[in-house]
Amino acid sequence: MLRDLLSHSALSEDDRQAVRDLPTRLRKLDPGSYLIREGDVPTHCSVLVSGFAIRLKVTGEGSRQIMAVCIPGDAIDFQNLFLGISDHAIQILTRSVIADIPREPLQELLFKRPAISAAVIHSTLIEASILREWVVNVGRRDARARVAHILCEFAVRLEARELATGEGFELPMTQEQLADATGLTSVHVNRVLKSLETEGLISRRRRYIQFTDWRALQNIGDFSRRYLHMADHDVITQTY
Amino acid sequence: MLRDLLSHSALSEDDRQAVRDLPTRLRKLDPGSYLIREGDVPTHCSVLVSGFAIRLKVTGEGSRQIMAVCIPGDAIDFQNLFLGISDHAIQILTRSVIADIPREPLQELLFKRPAISAAVIHSTLIEASILREWVVNVGRRDARARVAHILCEFAVRLEARELATGEGFELPMTQEQLADATGLTSVHVNRVLKSLETEGLISRRRRYIQFTDWRALQNIGDFSRRYLHMADHDVITQTY
DNA sequence: CGTACGTTTGATCTTTCTCAATAATGGTGG
DNA sequence: CCACCATTATTGAGAAAGATCAAACGTACG
Numbered sequence: 001m002l003r004d005l006l007s008h009s010a011l012s013e014d015d016r017q018a019v020r021d022l023p024t025r026l027r028k029l030d031p032g033s034y035l036i037r038e039g040d041v042p043t044h045c046s047v048l049v050s051g052f053a054i055r056l057k058v059t060g061e062g063s064r065q066i067m068a069v070c071i072p073g074d075a076i077d078f079q080n081l082f083l084g085i086s087d088h089a090i091q092i093l094t095r096s097v098i099a100d101i102p103r104e105p106l107q108e109l110l111f112k113r114p115a116i117s118a119a120v121i122h123s124t125l126i127e128a129s130i131l132r133e134w135v136v137n138v139g140r141r142d143a144r145a146r147v148a149h150i151l152c153e154f155a156v157r158l159e160a161r162e163l164a165t166g167e168g169f170e171l172p173m174t175q176e177q178l179a180d181a182t183g184l185t186s187v188h189v190n191r192v193l194k195s196l197e198t199e200g201l202i203s204r205r206r207r208y209i210q211f212t213d214w215r216a217l218q219n220i221g222d223f224s225r226r227y228l229h230m231a232d233h234d235v236i237t238q239t240y
Numbered sequence: 241m242l243r244d245l246l247s248h249s250a251l252s253e254d255d256r257q258a259v260r261d262l263p264t265r266l267r268k269l270d271p272g273s274y275l276i277r278e279g280d281v282p283t284h285c286s287v288l289v290s291g292f293a294i295r296l297k298v299t300g301e302g303s304r305q306i307m308a309v310c311i312p313g314d315a316i317d318f319q320n321l322f323l324g325i326s327d328h329a330i331q332i333l334t335r336s337v338i339a340d341i342p343r344e345p346l347q348e349l350l351f352k353r354p355a356i357s358a359a360v361i362h363s364t365l366i367e368a369s370i371l372r373e374w375v376v377n378v379g380r381r382d383a384r385a386r387v388a389h390i391l392c393e394f395a396v397r398l399e400a401r402e403l404a405t406g407e408g409f410e411l412p413m414t415q416e417q418l419a420d421a422t423g424l425t426s427v428h429v430n431r432v433l434k435s436l437e438t439e440g441l442i443s444r445r446r447r448y449i450q451f452t453d454w455r456a457l458q459n460i461g462d463f464s465r466r467y468l469h470m471a472d473h474d475v476i477t478q479t480y
Numbered sequence: 481c482g483t484a485c486g487t488t489t490g491a492t493c494t495t496t497c498t499c500a501a502t503a504a505t506g507g508t509g510g
Numbered sequence: 511c512c513a514c515c516a517t518t519a520t521t522g523a524g525a526a527a528g529a530t531c532a533a534a535c536g537t538a539c540g
Contacts, residue, residue: 055372057372059381061380064380065375078365079369082358083369084469085466085469087466087469110358111358114350114352115351117354118350118351121350121357121361122322122323124365125322128367129319129323129328131372132297132307132308132327132328133297134375136305136307138375138379138423139305139378140299140303143496176519182379183379186518187497188495190519190521191520222300229327414486424528427487427488427528428527428528430487430488430489431489
């Protein structure tokens with residue numbers, strides 16, 4: 001369940017078992033529902049067992065910005081374990097199963113087991129690295145590059161969890177949400193997707209994105225997987 | 241020296257002493273020099289004792305994006321302690337003093353002292369929170385708001401370290417760098433600054449920014465200090 | 481005192497947004 | 511199973527924010 005941690009850090013069998021022994025409560029959540037809202041005071045840490053979710057903020061003007069997309073296996077809420085008030089909301093994208101872990105036992109575990117602590121720091125740092133890349137994406141790339149880049153990122157992250165094949169993947173969000181993630185409008189995202197398609201870089205059937213020229217897409221999106229800091233054993237097939 | 245940690249987390253005297261006992265080497269660095277470059281493999285963790293620095297990436301097209309500004313007292317390199325390869329560069333803005341801490345003793349310390357581990361996680365999470373706000377700033381706010389927001393952020397962060405008064409502060413960077421931080425061009429940043437000045441929100445003498453209408457600036461910048469997750473004892477005078 | 485760097489200003493051009501309308505698509509209840 | 515509704519996707523035309531290009535002006539510093 002906490003395979004997120006395991007995927008970057010080698011934990012001892014002992015440590016693994018300790019993680020598995022954590023008390024959890026499973027919940028099903030529907031698309032559009034909020035796991036937590038900005039300003040809430042969280043009482044537990046959640047893991048996204050299955051389904052997709054986004055981290056988002058809303059500006060004073062009312063526009064939304066998505067800062068991260070959580071994929072199955074992600075631990076969502078370390079922030080909320082240590083920081084008092086949530087600085088952003090987490091919204092469910094697709095029908096999801098969430099495992100809630102109460103605050104105290106997890107804190108205690110981190111206190112007792114430095115290897116798990118280190119794994120949490122590690123995972124948090126990778127998240128920060130992805131955030132830095134998003135700042136670049138949204139701050140310094142044009143619309144084509146932004147969209148291409150985010151598609152590349154999804155492909156690689158999903159493949160590492162065996163949720164995508166080398167062919168392509170099912171995009172778990174609407175074009176409007178893609179726009180909120182790239183700092184564009186949905187209209188423009190639509191035009192960019194169309195142009196990427198007519199130029200033969202991708203093909204689409206509904207939300208399924210197929211990569212017809214991965215190399216070129218990567219180029220346009222200025223994408224390099226370095227910032228994802230994946231351990232070699234993350235890379236299942238290394239198509240990308 | 242590691243007052244960054246102390247400022248959010250209450251550590252025992254024992255833990256504090258352990259941090260102080262860490263072996264360090266001091267270095268002076270000049271503006272423009274790099275503490276680390278993207279792709280480097282770091283061997284130590286650094287603390288910015290005095291001076292300013294930025295985290296930045298360069299896109300394939302050659303434009304720069306600044307993702308964070310480090311202020312005196314910041315621990316700069318936890319990322320590099322856990323992640324193998326640096327995903328971004330750190331460049332010095334003003335004449336700075338850096339304290340290098342070798343990797344091993346620090347890792348050992350974290351392993352032995354869970355409270356320090358927790359403090360590191362905490363500090364890393366705050367950095368991530370600031371990054372999320374930057375994504376929003378650059379993704380969903382117009383030029384005026386971006387510039388106003390970043391000015392507000394500096395003011396509050398600097399004041400918390402007693403490096404700014406309620407009046408204003410010395411901006412440690414050029415308008416070009418401000419542009420790289422906000423995803424704009426230096427020309428446009430200049431125009432925005434001018435307009436903020438003529439409208440009486442700020443006044444400038446060289447790089448010194450004085451707040452003549454803090455409330456209005458905060459409004460324009462859609463700024464709220466929540467995302468900085470400052471403990472109450474951070475807030476020295478609470479001008480802002 | 482000259483040179484390099486940073487700031488300021490103007491004119492023009494592009495990308496992307498806005499507004500608006502139409503077409504698909506999927507889900508729902510009858 | 512089908513008709514209807516709500517959401518999402520697509521397309522067009524015009525507007526605007528910000529980029530680009532170019533030049534002049536300051537200011538610090540050797």
